Structure formats: C-alpha cells, structure tokens
Amino acid sequence: MDAIDVIATKRDGGELSPEQIDWVIAAYTRGEVAEEQMAALNMAIVWRGMTRAEVGRWTEAMLASGERLDFSDLGVPTTDKHSTGGVGDKITLPLTPTVAACGAAVPQLSGRGLGHTGGTLDKLESVPGWRAEVSPAGMRRMLLDVGGVICAAGTGLAPADRKLYALRDVTGTVESIPLIASSIMSKKLAEGTGALVLDVKVGSGAFMKDVASARELARTMVGIGTDHGVRTVALLTAMDTPLGRTVGNALEVAESLEVLAGGGPPDVVELTVTLAREMLAAAGLDDAADPAEALRDGSAMDAWRRMVAAQGGDPDAPLPVAAETHQVPAAESGVLTRLDAHAVGVAAWRLGAGRARKEDPVSAGAGVTLHAKPGDRVRAGQPLFTLHTDDPGRLDHAAEALSDACAFGGGHTPLPLVIDRVE
Ligand code: URA
Structure with missing residues (x-):
C-alpha cells in the first residue's frame, strides 16, 4: 500500500x-x-x-489504534453525554452526578479547552485538590461506588485521533463533518459506554453555525454509534448565546453548584434535565428517578460531593477568584436581542480562562459574568458584563471582543434551547 x-x-x-x-x-x-x-x-x-461506509471504517480504524474500555459486566447500565462544545457549556458538571443519582453509571471522559470554547477538565481543576487522572480500574471503582466519574482520557484510547486532531488543528482541516464525527465517536466508543447522548451545538459559539450542518453531523455520529451497538441519540441545541450567566472555569463550577442545589439559571437547568432524561432513556432506565427531583431533593448534590472527593477534591473548599474585576456597562437602553456566544467566548479566553496552545496554563478565576441575557430589558449605563482576570493588562483586549457582542431592540423571539432530535 x-x-x-x-x-x-x-x-x-x-x-x-x-x-x-x-x-x-x-x-x-x-x-x-x-x-x-x-x-x-x-x-x-x-x-x-466520505460515504457512510468510509466514515464508519475510519472510526473503526482509529478505535482499533488503541485500547477499548469495557464496563458491560458492571451490573449497572452505562450512559454518557458528549457536547460538541460551546460557550458557558458547563452542563457535564451538574449532569453527571444527576444521572448517577438516578441510577445509571456515567463514564465521562472529558477534554480540556482549546480556543474560545471551555473544557470540562479545566473547570473541574479549579476545585482545590481535584485530579483529572483516573486509571481504568479507578474508573470502574468510581462507577460502582459513586455512579459517575469525569476524568481525562488516557493516552491509550484512540491514539490515532490524538495525533490526527493535533495535525488537523494546525492545517485548517478541523471543519469536516466526517473527520469531526469519526474523531468524537472513536473516543466515545473507546470509553465503553452502553448508551450515548450527543449534544450537537448550533450557532455562533459552536463548530456548526447552521442547523443543516449540525443535523448532518448529528446523523453521521448517530449512524456510527448505532452501527457499533451503542444506543445513540442526538439533540441539536442552541449556542447563539452563552449557556447560563457565567463563562470561565471556577465561575462555571460555582454556577453548576447552584443548579445542584436546586437553583441556577433556567437554561442550564432545562438542558441538564432534558439531557439526563435522554441518557436514562437511552440506557433503558425508563422507570429511573426523575432528574428534576434529584436536583430538588439533594441526591444529585450528594453524588457530586462523592465524585469530587473520590478524585482528591474538597467539595467544601472556597473556589478561586480572580485578582481583578471590571464592569462593562450597557451602551444603550432597550431589550437585549443578541448576546453573541462567540464574542463572549473570545473575551473569556483573552481574560485567561482558555489557552492558545495545548501546553498553556489556564487561570481558574478568569472569565465573564453576564448580567443580562437576550430578552432582558436593560438601561444604558447598567452593568452588562463583569470581567474577571488575574492580569489587568488583559482587560482592554477582552473588552474589545465584546464591543460588537450585543444588539438592542424592541422585541425578542428566542430560539428554542432544543432545536431538534435525531435518532
Ligand atoms: N472535537 C473532537 O474531539 N474532534 C473534532 O474533530 C472536533 C471536536
């Protein structure tokens, strides 16, 4: 050859x-x-x-390049969620313990952020003491004892994708539906989950900017999962504006704790509960406890505390805060009709929440707090954003990213949070 x-x-x-x-x-x-x-x-x-047969075989070959975890003998159905990435997308943090509290086991291998979208591991590493590395045996123990584990993928899983993704990142070849689908699915199949729910983000803050391409990506990934015997469902969800009211590592952990305590922003709660129900249904747990109830009755919070403690974290330790904060006021009065996810993601990144190169460190406290969301009426001069950073030299550059992020008008028709479902 x-x-x-x-x-x-x-x-x-x-x-x-x-x-x-x-x-x-x-x-x-x-x-x-x-x-x-x-x-x-x-x-x-x-x-x-690529044809469906080619994408399937490409995925298979990447899967075969490394080891494959197997939790089929656990005695508890396994189910997982993967998001294609967005701004303020902290959903894995409340979702994993919620689903664990409802009776499924969640082996969640997560990544770090690159560019303007955040990474779940970066967020969790802002919890003092928490460690991302867990061995396969440690994962199995946590799935049995706690019901969920969020950790880094070991280097042995789909090594072909690790190499290929690094190459695509620097050769302008990330934006390809077959390459994205096979990259994501090779890792998710290697993780050994029995069921998978894909959260395919659509909008300015996502890889897929329009519904048609998001639907094609969703169909491709669902096809790969189904062909490999994993019950796979995808939701297309809105990423034109950030999820929740915080973007940044420790800021998003704090917001996730609000959700786990039964409060939190309505969009984060809605998406957490919707995805949890999909994950439980995909795992065949139709009569499982209700995720909304698990958030209300404290069982999801208990699962979170056990998960964090099992990975060395102190669930009671105060979260890091940035050294400096700066408020950005609204330039005009009216109903906020647009709050651009990509612009807010770039601002948080410039403040230190994200990294430009894989080896860069991230700041735990850096990020953006949103004081208004689309549909809210604001007055000129009222605070719209709080910028958090350890380095005041970054403030101007971050504020610049936000200069065009907002539009004001008379009326506002929000996009539905869940746009479509593919199975
Ligand atoms: N995430 C991945 O894991 N791979 C891609 O190709 C794109 C996003």
Missing part, C-alpha cells in the same frame, strides 16, 4: 477501500505515513467528503 495512492483516490473523488483506510490509519499512527501526507489526505477529505 502506498500513501500517495490513498491520497490520489480521495483527491479524485473516489471511495477509499476498507483496506486503504485500515492501512493509512495504522501506518500514520506508527509514524510510517508522513505528517504532510496525512495533511494532504485530510484536506482531500475536507473537499470530497
């Missing part, structure tokens, strides 16, 4: 054979296909696309 033949097949609009796919992924993982050759193949895939 020859890398140039594989590249030429796709470049000319042909379908890659299963043998070509298996070979190119395995040889690339071993370092026998050069980075520039894989970059050329990725770009050909961006332009030419």
Whole structure:
C-alpha cells in the first residue's frame, strides 16, 4: 500500500477501500505515513467528503489504534453525554452526578479547552485538590461506588485521533463533518459506554453555525454509534448565546453548584434535565428517578460531593477568584436581542480562562459574568458584563471582543434551547 495512492483516490473523488483506510490509519499512527501526507489526505477529505461506509471504517480504524474500555459486566447500565462544545457549556458538571443519582453509571471522559470554547477538565481543576487522572480500574471503582466519574482520557484510547486532531488543528482541516464525527465517536466508543447522548451545538459559539450542518453531523455520529451497538441519540441545541450567566472555569463550577442545589439559571437547568432524561432513556432506565427531583431533593448534590472527593477534591473548599474585576456597562437602553456566544467566548479566553496552545496554563478565576441575557430589558449605563482576570493588562483586549457582542431592540423571539432530535 502506498500513501500517495490513498491520497490520489480521495483527491479524485473516489471511495477509499476498507483496506486503504485500515492501512493509512495504522501506518500514520506508527509514524510510517508522513505528517504532510496525512495533511494532504485530510484536506482531500475536507473537499470530497466520505460515504457512510468510509466514515464508519475510519472510526473503526482509529478505535482499533488503541485500547477499548469495557464496563458491560458492571451490573449497572452505562450512559454518557458528549457536547460538541460551546460557550458557558458547563452542563457535564451538574449532569453527571444527576444521572448517577438516578441510577445509571456515567463514564465521562472529558477534554480540556482549546480556543474560545471551555473544557470540562479545566473547570473541574479549579476545585482545590481535584485530579483529572483516573486509571481504568479507578474508573470502574468510581462507577460502582459513586455512579459517575469525569476524568481525562488516557493516552491509550484512540491514539490515532490524538495525533490526527493535533495535525488537523494546525492545517485548517478541523471543519469536516466526517473527520469531526469519526474523531468524537472513536473516543466515545473507546470509553465503553452502553448508551450515548450527543449534544450537537448550533450557532455562533459552536463548530456548526447552521442547523443543516449540525443535523448532518448529528446523523453521521448517530449512524456510527448505532452501527457499533451503542444506543445513540442526538439533540441539536442552541449556542447563539452563552449557556447560563457565567463563562470561565471556577465561575462555571460555582454556577453548576447552584443548579445542584436546586437553583441556577433556567437554561442550564432545562438542558441538564432534558439531557439526563435522554441518557436514562437511552440506557433503558425508563422507570429511573426523575432528574428534576434529584436536583430538588439533594441526591444529585450528594453524588457530586462523592465524585469530587473520590478524585482528591474538597467539595467544601472556597473556589478561586480572580485578582481583578471590571464592569462593562450597557451602551444603550432597550431589550437585549443578541448576546453573541462567540464574542463572549473570545473575551473569556483573552481574560485567561482558555489557552492558545495545548501546553498553556489556564487561570481558574478568569472569565465573564453576564448580567443580562437576550430578552432582558436593560438601561444604558447598567452593568452588562463583569470581567474577571488575574492580569489587568488583559482587560482592554477582552473588552474589545465584546464591543460588537450585543444588539438592542424592541422585541425578542428566542430560539428554542432544543432545536431538534435525531435518532
Ligand atoms: N472535537 C473532537 O474531539 N474532534 C473534532 O474533530 C472536533 C471536536
């Protein structure tokens, strides 16, 4: 087999054979296909696309490049959620303990943030003492004892994707539905969950800017999951404006604790409960406890405290706060009709909540608090945002990102939070 033949097949609009796919992924993982050759193949895939059979085989080959966890003998149904990433998307934090409190086991392998979207592990690492690394045996123990675990994926899971994603990130080849779908699904299938709910974000703060492409991504991922025997459902949810009222690591943990205490912003609560019900149904737990009740009666909070403590965290320790805060007032009066998710994500990133390169540290306290959401009436001069940072030198650059984030008008028709469901 020859890398140039594989590249030429796709470049000319042909379908890659299963043998070509298996070979190119395995040889690339071993370092026998050069980075520039894989970059050329990725770009050909961006332009030419892939058939369902090709995406399935590509995913399979990435899955086969590493180990696969297996919790099928746990005695409790496993179920997980994956979000394609958004601004203020802290849902995994209240969701995992809520679903665990309702009787399912949740093996949640999460990532760190890159660019303007945050990462669940960065958020949780703002809890003093909490550690992201858990061995497969430790995951199994937590699933049995606590019902849920949120941790970093070990380097042994889908190593082909780890290498490929780093290459796509620097070669302008992230934006491809087959490549995104196979990347996400190879990791989720390797994690060993029995059921999976995908939260496919749509809007300015998401990878998918329009409903049609989000629906195509959702269908592709649901097809891969189903073909691999994992009951998979996708929801398309709005990401034109940030979720909740906070964007930033410790700020989002604090907001998640409000939700776990039975309060919190209505959009975060609604999405947590909706996804929890989907996860329980996908796991076949139709008569499980009601997630809304688990948030009200404290059982979800109890599960959170046990999960945090099991990974070395102190659930009672105060969360870090940023050294400096700065308020940004509303420039005019009226009903807030637009609060752009991407702009707020960029501002939080510039304040230190996110990283530009994988090896950069993040600030736990940095981020943005939103004092109004679309539909709220505001008066000129009233605080619209609070910026939090450890480095006051970052404030101007962050405020610049927000200069065009808002629109004001007379009326407002909000997008539904859940736009569509694909199964
Ligand atoms: N997240 C992933 O894990 N992979 C992609 O390709 C895009 C988002």
